Amino acid sequence: MENSSEKEVIIRPCFHKELAAAYGVSTKVLRTWLKPYLHEIGKRNGYYYSLEQLFIIFEKIGYPVNPIEKTNKNPQP
Numbered sequence: 001m002e003n004s005s006e007k008e009v010i011i012r013p014c015f016h017k018e019l020a021a022a023y024g025v026s027t028k029v030l031r032t033w034l035k036p037y038l039h040e041i042g043k044r045n046g047y048y049y050s051l052e053q054l055f056i057i058f059e060k061i062g063y064p065v066n067p068i069e070k071t072n073k074n075p076q077p
Contacts, residue, residue, distance in 0.1 A: 011055075013048040014068045019057070022064035033061050 014022075020030040034041060037060045041053050049057065058064075 010067075011051060012068065013045075013050055014054070015047055016044075016049070018068050019049060019054075019064070022066045022068045023061075024065055037061075 016027055016030065020027045023030060023033075025033075034057065037056070040060070041049075041056050044050075044053070
């Protein structure tokens with residue numbers, strides 16, 4: 001029997017905006033939360049947080065409440 005409290009979560013590299021949405025906060029609030037850990041997280045690769053960086057973030061501030069969803073930069077009408 002499957003435990004209903006367990007959910008399968010897929011973690012993938014993501015933008016700062018996507019990560020903030022997963023935590024349910026603004027990008028500014030997320031930046032404030034991450035500031036004390038920047039030396040451990042390191043610089044993003046382009047605009048993305050890598051998987052290694054995400055695991056450090058999760059270790060420091062906890063797992064997000066929402067799944068990380070892909071931001072559609074070119075929405076279709």
